[in-house]
Amino acid sequence: MIYSMTGFGKAVCKSKYGIVTVEIRALNHKFFELSAKFPNGPTEFEDKLKKIIHKSIRRGKVYLNIELNGQKGKGPKVAIDGEMARHYNQQIKKVKKALGLKGDIRLDQLIMLPGVISSDALKVDSQRLLSCVRSALKKALEELIKDKEKEGRALHKDLSRRIKNINTGVRHIRERSAVSIVRYKDHLMKTIKELAGTKNVDKGRLAQEVALFAKNCDISEELTRLKSHLSGFNDCLRLDVEVGKKLDFIAQELHREANTIASKSSDFKISKSVIHIKSEIEKIREQVKNVE
Secondary structure, eight states, X not given: OOOBSOEEEEEEEEETTEEEEXXXXXXXXXXXXXXXXXXXXXXXXXXXXHHHHHHHOOSEEEEEEXXXXXXXXXXXXXXXXXXXXHHHHHHHHHHHHHHTOOOOOOHHHHTTSTTSEEEOOOOOOHHXXXXXXXXXXXXXXXXXXXXXXXXXXXXXXXXXXXXXXXXXXXXXHHHHHHHHHHHHHHHHHHHHHHHXXXXXXXXXXXXXXXXXXXXXXXXXXXXXXXXHHHHHHHHHHTOSSOOHHHHHHHHHHHHHHHHHHHHXXXXXXXXXXXXXXXXXXXXXXXXXXXXX
């Protein structure tokens, strides 16, 4: 079973501080990377959440968004101490007069002074909030993993089909390879006879030429390695671990072997099969970028 690197999950949790909403989104990336957004900026438990996420997601760019919406009717009460503001104003005027300074005192300056504004805002217990966030994160991760599994099944089906197509192409090339040597021998024999006329053909020299052609065009090793890589690819598709990087490596090896076969063969039908195989490999290389 393979997993896609993309998915989305969302969950909420009620707390004494309000409703905690957790959204988590995963996208393609070579490594694991977390980008987290919290209600009041970075938090002390970001590393703890990162470890929780990394246990479920081994590779990919992960976006975590946490929102805290306060309970309705239970917002903090704000009070302005008029006497304190008046006292500040009087003292500032005295200092201005003593120093010979000019300029008015603005309200926005007064309310920023200590004691002018007070609030009974509820202090947040980070550990209690963390417990709620963990609960919502767990549910959001479960939803995200379901997404990754669903897309992973689609990827598995597509990749398996393409590997099957390549195997068919390899079989055709192997069959055609044996025929092409015989065809070359017949063609060479015909050409020599046409050039030599009634003269006898040196069968020893003919055998040497055919052997040299067969050696230069021998693709048996490349075909064997292709089959081995295809088998390894199928084995990886059945694993329940992180295989994206390994599949990408195997796809590169498949492409290399296909290129070697293309450079060695001069047979039209073999070249046609190689083009089809390379097309499938390119599609595989694109798809494995989505595999975790």
